[in-house]
Amino acid sequence: MSSFETQRTTMVDSQIRPSDVTKYPVLDALLAVPRELYVPAGQRDAAYVGNNLPLSKGRVLLEPRTLAKMLEALNVQPNEMVLDIAAGYGYSTAVLAHLAEAVIALEEDESMAHEAEATLSSEAVDNAAVVIGPLAEGAAQHSPYDVIILQGGVAKLPAAIEEQLKEGGRIACLFMEGALGLVQIGYKIDGRINWRFAFNASAPVLPGFEEAGSFVL
Secondary structure: OHHHHHHHHHHHHHHHHHHOOOOOOHHHHHHHOHHHHHHHHHHHHHOOOOOOEEOOEEEEEEOOHHHHHHHHHOOOOOOOEEEEEEEOOOOOHHHHHOOOOOOEEOOOOHHHHHHHHHHHHOOOOOEEEEEOOOOOHOOOOHOOEEEEEEEEEEOOOHHHHHHHHEOOOEEEEEEEEEEEEEEEEEEOOOOOOEEEEEEEEOOOOOOOOOOOOOOOO
């Protein structure tokens, strides 16, 4: 077993299972996907630490626990279509591809998007497609989605994203209030999203998901 495989097993046993993640498809997906391939080359040794991993200015790879608990709460099914917003280098997309029928990975950073595409292809993840465009606009051409997940913090969810969620679908958002964040799962019922608290986490707010009127220096 390679050192990365050992680290992956340790990550699941020490970070994921103790966080009340019990669904076997989620655990199996996390054990199967080589997280070290989906981070910048210089950060591979840090791929399995239990923190958010910086990718670029204001962008992170969510800590393993946060992603795992989101997936546990979303309960993605094998016949569902998922929109993965802010996919970065494609790790969350690769994990979701184990759970869903198809995954659309939305990324606005072209270099990250191209790298994600190359890695997903080399890893034979053939049920995922990378779309390059503004994160806050979603990927309407493939909508509606059964599940939407955002790989970063949100202050305000744009209406365009809400509209792309299928009636009866689920969305996972990490709503940031200062330094504190609440992951909430939204269920679209009669055209409106009803939110339920899932757990606490933290991440930088994604570009385009800031409160209206706020700005970032």
